[in-house]
Amino acid sequence: MPEKKRIAVFISGRGSNFKSILDHVQKGDINGEIVVVISDNPQAKGLDYARENNIHFRVFEFNRGVNRDKYFEEIVNYLEGFGVDLILLAGFMRVLSSNIIRRYKNRIINIHPALLPSFPGTHAQRQALEYGVKVSGCTVHFVDEGVDTGPIIIQEAVEVLDTDTEETLAARILEKEHIAYPRAVKLFCDNKLKIDGRRVFIQD
8 A cells, every 4th residue: 555645734714625524534534644734724624623633734824915935835734744645625715835846746635616627716606696507516626726627536416406596506506525525535544646747547
């Protein structure tokens, strides 16, 4: 079995995807260890999961006017002490700067609540409803220097109902996120993902 991957999780809010992945790690489903949690929000409820499970965490507040490159350089320097193999964005509401993306090239994964390349950016569920699509879902992808443009690992579809609101659609998509994200993390930690251009191949 490959050596356990050392994982950093970035959060801004409730941390439900962080909790889902942590549950799979603790069950032994994922050959990895969450060694540190990073947040830009000192009030993020997801930090409670880090506290309860004795996981190192640190808050880097993003103040108006701060230089984004310097902000993420400080985070990169902090992560160096943890020997991080993989960064997971789990509801982290900051666009990463190029310096951290290049430092962890093909080692940063994000989940987005839409079937990319449709509806990137914020309020993806609202965009889907306003466009009138019949199917939405979630996408787990590697992070590149664009916004939600990196190579796609896994997608899960969700039917859009005539009665859906932004909140009800988001809730059903979130259920799929809690399935897709841990699966993608497991594949990465088992060294089963191969990137070739824009395509990600899952190896047996």
